[in-house]
Amino acid sequence: MTSGLRDAGDVRRWDEECDVAVLGLGAAGAAAALEAGRAGADTLVLERAGGGGGTSAMSGGVLYLGGGTALQRACGFEDSPEAMFAYLMASSGESPDEAKMRLYCEGSVAHYDWLVEQGVPFKPVFYHGCSGEPPTDDGLVWSGSERVHPFCEIAAPAPRGHVPKMEHQAGPLLMQTLCQAVEKSPARIATNHRGVALVQERDGRIAGLVAESFGEERAIRARRGVVLTTGGFINDDEMIAAHQPLVRRCSFRVGAEGDDGSGIRLGMAAGAAAIHMDAASISLPVTQPWGLKRGILIDASGQRFISEDSYYGRLGEWALFHHDGRAWLVVDDAVFEKPEYPREVAAVGETPAELERELRLPEGSLEATLSLYNRHAERGCDPVFHKSGEYVQPLVKPPFGAFDCTTEGSLYAAFTLGGLRTDVDGRVQDVAGEVIPGLFGAGRATSGLAVGSYSSGLSLGDGTFFGRRAGRCAARG
Amino acid sequence: MTSGLRDAGDVRRWDEECDVAVLGLGAAGAAAALEAGRAGADTLVLERAGGGGGTSAMSGGVLYLGGGTALQRACGFEDSPEAMFAYLMASSGESPDEAKMRLYCEGSVAHYDWLVEQGVPFKPVFYHGCSGEPPTDDGLVWSGSERVHPFCEIAAPAPRGHVPKMEHQAGPLLMQTLCQAVEKSPARIATNHRGVALVQERDGRIAGLVAESFGEERAIRARRGVVLTTGGFINDDEMIAAHQPLVRRCSFRVGAEGDDGSGIRLGMAAGAAAIHMDAASISLPVTQPWGLKRGILIDASGQRFISEDSYYGRLGEWALFHHDGRAWLVVDDAVFEKPEYPREVAAVGETPAELERELRLPEGSLEATLSLYNRHAERGCDPVFHKSGEYVQPLVKPPFGAFDCTTEGSLYAAFTLGGLRTDVDGRVQDVAGEVIPGLFGAGRATSGLAVGSYSSGLSLGDGTFFGRRAGRCAARG
Numbered sequence: 025m026t027s028g029l030r031d032a033g034d035v036r037r038w039d040e041e042c043d044v045a046v047l048g049l050g051a052a053g054a055a056a057a058l059e060a061g062r063a064g065a066d067t068l069v070l071e072r073a074g075g076g077g078g079t080s081a082m083s084g085g086v087l088y089l090g091g092g093t094a095l096q097r098a099c100g101f102e103d104s105p106e107a108m109f110a111y112l113m114a115s116s117g118e119s120p121d122e123a124k125m126r127l128y129c130e131g132s133v134a135h136y137d138w139l140v141e142q143g144v145p146f147k148p149v150f151y152h153g154c155s156g157e158p159p160t161d162d163g164l165v166w167s168g169s170e171r172v173h174p175f176c177e178i179a180a181p182a183p184r185g186h187v188p189k190m191e192h193q194a195g196p197l198l199m200q201t202l203c204q205a206v207e208k209s210p211a212r213i214a215t216n217h218r219g220v221a222l223v224q225e226r227d228g229r230i231a232g233l234v235a236e237s238f239g240e241e242r243a244i245r246a247r248r249g250v251v252l253t254t255g256g257f258i259n260d261d262e263m264i265a266a267h268q269p270l271v272r273r274c275s276f277r278v279g280a281e282g283d284d285g286s287g288i289r290l291g292m293a294a295g296a297a298a299i300h301m302d303a304a305s306i307s308l309p310v311t312q313p314w315g316l317k318r319g320i321l322i323d324a325s326g327q328r329f330i331s332e333d334s335y336y337g338r339l340g341e342w343a344l345f346h347h348d349g350r351a352w353l354v355v356d357d358a359v360f361e362k363p364e365y366p367r368e369v370a371a372v373g374e375t376p377a378e379l380e381r382e383l384r385l386p387e388g389s390l391e392a393t394l395s396l397y398n399r400h401a402e403r404g405c406d407p408v409f410h411k412s413g414e415y416v417q418p419l420v421k422p423p424f425g426a427f428d429c430t431t432e433g434s435l436y437a438a439f440t441l442g443g444l445r446t447d448v449d450g451r452v453q454d455v456a457g458e459v460i461p462g463l464f465g466a467g468r469a470t471s472g473l474a475v476g477s478y479s480s481g482l483s484l485g486d487g488t489f490f491g492r493r494a495g496r497c498a499a500r501g
Numbered sequence: 502m503t504s505g506l507r508d509a510g511d512v513r514r515w516d517e518e519c520d521v522a523v524l525g526l527g528a529a530g531a532a533a534a535l536e537a538g539r540a541g542a543d544t545l546v547l548e549r550a551g552g553g554g555g556t557s558a559m560s561g562g563v564l565y566l567g568g569g570t571a572l573q574r575a576c577g578f579e580d581s582p583e584a585m586f587a588y589l590m591a592s593s594g595e596s597p598d599e600a601k602m603r604l605y606c607e608g609s610v611a612h613y614d615w616l617v618e619q620g621v622p623f624k625p626v627f628y629h630g631c632s633g634e635p636p637t638d639d640g641l642v643w644s645g646s647e648r649v650h651p652f653c654e655i656a657a658p659a660p661r662g663h664v665p666k667m668e669h670q671a672g673p674l675l676m677q678t679l680c681q682a683v684e685k686s687p688a689r690i691a692t693n694h695r696g697v698a699l700v701q702e703r704d705g706r707i708a709g710l711v712a713e714s715f716g717e718e719r720a721i722r723a724r725r726g727v728v729l730t731t732g733g734f735i736n737d738d739e740m741i742a743a744h745q746p747l748v749r750r751c752s753f754r755v756g757a758e759g760d761d762g763s764g765i766r767l768g769m770a771a772g773a774a775a776i777h778m779d780a781a782s783i784s785l786p787v788t789q790p791w792g793l794k795r796g797i798l799i800d801a802s803g804q805r806f807i808s809e810d811s812y813y814g815r816l817g818e819w820a821l822f823h824h825d826g827r828a829w830l831v832v833d834d835a836v837f838e839k840p841e842y843p844r845e846v847a848a849v850g851e852t853p854a855e856l857e858r859e860l861r862l863p864e865g866s867l868e869a870t871l872s873l874y875n876r877h878a879e880r881g882c883d884p885v886f887h888k889s890g891e892y893v894q895p896l897v898k899p900p901f902g903a904f905d906c907t908t909e910g911s912l913y914a915a916f917t918l919g920g921l922r923t924d925v926d927g928r929v930q931d932v933a934g935e936v937i938p939g940l941f942g943a944g945r946a947t948s949g950l951a952v953g954s955y956s957s958g959l960s961l962g963d964g965t966f967f968g969r970r971a972g973r974c975a976a977r978g
Contacts (some may be wrong), residue, residue: 027933029772031703226508266776266922268771269596269952289932295506295770299743302779326803346823358722386885388873396869408802408863445743455766456504457739471922475746 028293032225038232040246042068042072044498045233046253047219047287050078051484052467054202055252055491057211058142060163063499064247067211070235072218072282076203079255079280080484084157085194086167088481090184091129093136099164100147104184106130110179111170117303117476123448125473126460128489135489136186142205144198150472154314156335156480158331160365161189169335172252173410185481198484203206219287221308222250229296230462248501249462251450251494254287255279256440256468258296267301273349274306274438287469291444295454300471307437308340308389309365310353310429317415317499318359320397322349326380326389328397331409337478343430352383352426354390356419363427370428379424443470450494464498466491505770507711515709515722519545521975522710523724523730524696524764525553528961529845529944530730531679532968534688540976543727547712549695549759553680555734557961562671563633564965565958567661569604570613574627576641580659582606587656588647593629594780600925602897603951605966611731612966613663619682621675622666631791633957638666645956647814650887657944663956675961696764699727707939720845726939726975728927730968731754731764733917733945744778744919747755750826751783751915752764764946767920771940772931777919778949782955783817784914786842787830787873787906794892795836797874800824803857803866805874807884814955820907829860829903831867833896840904847905856901871896920947927971941975943968
């Protein structure tokens with residue numbers, strides 16, 4: 025057997041038994057455990073750390089939900105599952121999973137209610153500020169590119185970032201609440217247990233797993249199924265080199281220590297397919313405060329490459345994957361503001377030509393770019409990249425300046441989006457597209473809704489939504 | 502067991518036995534079989550088609566070799582393994598395999614001699630024309646971006662496309678020769694045998710495989726090893742959707758029917774890792790004849806995005822992966838030539854502004870791009886994208902025209918580069934990085950030298966080179 029896989033015939037005795045074993049207590053694992061338990065399955069949650077939370081607890085806690093949730097309505101916003109579906113299909117990378125997307129949008133209102141039932145508090149106040157992760161305890165926020173071309177023409181925009189009621193960073197509150205719900209549920213939790221192998225029957229069925237706890241291996245029988253909710257692989261250097269080498273240029277890897285791809289590898293050792301392994305969320309929150317969207321983003325050829333009012337998950341992906349990871353935000357004195365995140369002022373010049381020279385850009389390149397931009401901006405429009413008129417004004421007031429957005433040390437935050445291939449019920453599929461009996465997955469150990477061009481809240485959203493479905497399906501055995 | 506994998510304990514009898522089974526008789530398979538046989542192993546080659554050749558026989562037959570081969574010297578070119586290594590490391594995508602690359606460059610001169618020993622003829626004449634696949638029977642050709650910025654500053658350029666002596670398309674001759682060599686060797690060939698499963702021992706070792714021939718399954722024991730040389734996955738829609746959805750926009754998939762990823766999936770079912778599955782060769786031979794490099798390539802924002810004298814493997818990748826798959830070649834009357842491949846003339850205009858309107862580009866965008874380009878071109882330089890001076894001249898003579906390079910029906914040719922992870926001896930590694938005993942791979946079923954930004958001849962080059970190594974290593978058992 026491959027490492028990471030044991031033959032059931034070699035397991036001499038089971039140290040523990042359950043119906044459903046959930047590996048990893050982040051948001052997806054909590055959701056899976058709650059639903060498996062509610063369905064009557066004897067559920068055991070194994071977590072490698074000393075306590076639950078994982079990367080979800082380190083996050084901003086935003087959940088991308090919509091279609092007319094109670095929170096959206098309380099804040100005075102209209103939305104529909106159709107609009108949400110149209111936006112997500114258009115904005116979430118090439119070839120997102122349409123079946124998952126449709127279920128997710130149709131079930132989003134009820135999923136919000138379920139989160140509230142678990143005790144997650146949301147303050148029914150819309151945040152007017154400029155971040156996908158508000159510094160206030162407000163509950164609803166823009167967390168994607170809904171109002172940006174071309175998406176605003178494809179679907180009626182609505183804010184869909186649902187944020188638990190906590191100032192600055194709501195991930196800890198979200199996970200505290202979900203973990204407490206699991207503790208109160210019939211599910212058992214075993215911390216300091218790290219999965220080291222799946223156990224497979226001769227007929228291919230996953231019969232359980234082997235976990236390591238304080239140096240000792242324990243064989244755990246899972247009569248109905250194992251649910252892998254172990255997170256992504258941003259912290260595994262070898263997998264990053266093999267699947268998304270460009271991400272090594274990012275200065276900040278978003279993920280708990282456990283995001284080392286271990287569960288993805290366990291699944292693959294059992295024959296599971298992993299898909300969209302090159303997909304990542306690359307955040308470049310360079311236009312915060314939002315007034316900075318009045319500047320222009322340029323690459324090393326001195327050219328613009330994207331509408332600057334795009335969400336920062338889109339800005340980062342374009343800069344890193346399509347423009348060699350180099351980007352500057354160019355401003356004039358009229359639109360200059362201090363950026364929210366520390367940014368190096370790369371150069372200042374009294375004229376565009378001087379700024380261009382200081383940045384060592386090709387002669388005439390920035391001048392030509394600014395000249396074309398200003399020509400249209402005088403009429404309040406941007407026909408080249410379609411930035412919204414509210415952020416379009418000529419950049420003409422000296423001095424001119426440029427922030428370097430992508431040097432080492434810039435907040436250029438990355439996490440992985442690809443993983444095990446699952447169906448809409450979390451059943452893990454093998455490389456031939458067949459279900460591996462007894463094996464389930466959810467969250468960033470799987471390929472979920474977004475396969476690119478990230479909107480904030482999609483990972484906690486699909487992790488909890490499809491985690492619940494995986495838990496229910498596993499409980500059925 | 503997962504589909505594609507059988508437990509050795511379930512094999513009641515072996516229908517056939519050998520030391521080394523090679524699955525797939527393309528260039529990599531032929532090389533593996535020749536070396537395994539020469540090393541004294543009883544070698545059986547299984548090919549799903551009615552005869553050998555595979556995708557290699559449909560190719561241009563170019564092998565990327567260098568470092569001072571007899572052919573390079575006969576044509577009057579100097580080269581060194583160091584220069585070849587520096588070029589390939591810089592040009593072959595993000596994070597190519599350095600160990601493979603170094604061995605390949607150091608062993609390239611001897612590998613050329615080996616090909617000649619097998620009977621592959623090369624005419625010691627350099628082809629001065631403009632294709633990586635010459636229409637003549639000349640033996641040496643430019644087949645990459647060696648003379649293009651930034652590579653020409655990184656390494657001394659040398660032509661490294663080695664082409665068997667055959668007009669128009671040398672792949673059939675290459676494969677005819679190699680297949681004849683296999684036939685004359687001790688290796689046995691079984692056509693109409695398609696691999697449907699690997700057979701694995703309880704300890705993880707690959708003991709053989711199951712092949713299907715005319716509807717019947719045959720269990721084939723391979724005492725020392727199985728070598729997977731089954732090709733890439735360009736013809737498997739599901740794998741393409743999962744790993745490189747953008748490639749679906751290409752009009753031409755380069756690959757024999759057998760390039761359906763079957764061998765990659767067999768390996769993965771046995772726990773093998775697959776890496777760089779998003780990497781592809783995307784050819785856009787739009788600047789042929791080479792005089793068309795005097796035009797400029799623009800994307801849908803009316804901006805240039807690459808040096809037009811880049812090799813067509815690089816042009817295609819940039820257009821598809823980084824510029825939404827949209828590109829036009831803009832020419833004036835002075836540089837207009839009939840393209841070698843049929844191209845639709847998308848628009849003609851008496852002025853750049855008229856052409857821009859006809860192409861429905863953003864107002865002023867193409868004008869600004871041409872204006873900046875011409876300003877530098879008057880001095881014979883291109884500081885923005887560093888096109889070589891020989892292709893730089895102002896585009897000022899009306900009428901102006903644009904070829905659409907990327908619409909449906911354009912020759913926008915794609916094949917996959919990612920696959921099973923192997924070490925330098927072709928040993929397939931599992932997802933934990935450990936070798937799967939008895940399992941080997943080479944050619945496009947594996948991730949090889951190039952993981953992007955393709956130079957022609959790298960696949961036949963690494964397929965034969967590492968195919969030989971895999972065959973020798975498998976023969977050692």
